[in-house]
Amino acid sequence: MNDVIIIGGGPAGVAAGVYAARKQMKTVFIADQIGGQSVVSDGIANWIGDQLLSGVELAKKLEEHLKSYADDLEIVVPGHCEAVTQNADGSFHIITNKGAFDAKTVIATTGGRHRTLNVPGEEQLNGKGVAYCATCDAPFFKGKDVAVVGGGNSGLESVEDLLPYANKIYLLARRDELRGDPITQKKVLDSDQVEVLYKTNTLEIAGEAMVTGLRYEDLASGEHKNLSVQGVFVEIGSVPNSEFLSDLVVLNDRREVVVDHRTFATSVPGVFAAGDVTDELYKQNNIAVGDAIKATLSAYEYVKKMV
């Protein structure tokens, strides 16, 4: 019987792994990869202790730190958790693609993934002009006309990433205003390359082999309109990777795991969660780390009381 299983290899999961090892808990660490979502980022300027580093550099640091405890942890990477159920004795049974594990406690740090538009054409043209990461894919759109869907920070940052490459950039916002930080808004709005289309709803992404256009509804007039573009960047937020827990713990209406923000306990005693998979308001690397440390210390106290 393990003391704890940590599921997820982003900043939260790695922080939990380091703290669990230092508490000498018998630990299984399972994750698809180590590094988490911001691995695709060109520049992270708010990781405390580093003025600027890339997502790949951050992932490398996290991996090195975790693996320095390789003697104290059972690290299963890559490995994917499919379900967690509770045993009759109150411990947990974790089903993964690398076999099943039992543990007294679970710490879920599975983060989030990009939200999709769910419109015709999106899935078929994914990777053929439909993209979800401008930092990664902007250079492929040199000289092309593109649409960015999403008027929040990620949409604005995608436009910023595309400015050196794309010819014309349409930014489609659902509201009649942009959200996101004022400095990026100004940069985007001041550019001749950018045209912001407010109050829009994307209906379809067109194209056979590659993206050729985007059809949207002008919510002010109700008219359906077409844009001729060769690329569509979808930047409408993220969804939590909480499916494997949905039959066990309480999720909110956004499918985030509801936690007590003092202990990071979920609705089921013994199951803890931290980082972007939870109802934490601020989805940030440093915050995910702090939350995960609290979750791990709580799991440690929980195990101690069981003995």
Ligand SMILES: Cc1cc2nc3c(=O)[nH]c(=O)nc-3n(C[C@H](O)[C@H](O)[C@H](O)COP(=O)(O)OP(=O)(O)OC[C@H]3O[C@@H](n4cnc5c(N)ncnc54)[C@H](O)[C@@H]3O)c2cc1C
């Ligand atoms: C492009 C981009 C840039 C960003 N830039 C910044 C920034 O500059 N500064 C900042 O503070 N934040 C930034 N963020 C936000 C930051 O990345 C997140 O807040 C942070 O990664 C959350 O960490 P986490 O550990 O909770 O989850 P994640 O980083 O999402 O990690 C989740 C981990 O769980 C794994 N996983 C998921 N499901 C399963 C499963 N069923 N079984 C096994 N493993 C699973 C994943 O593979 C991954 O390893 C950025 C995000 C993106 C997308």
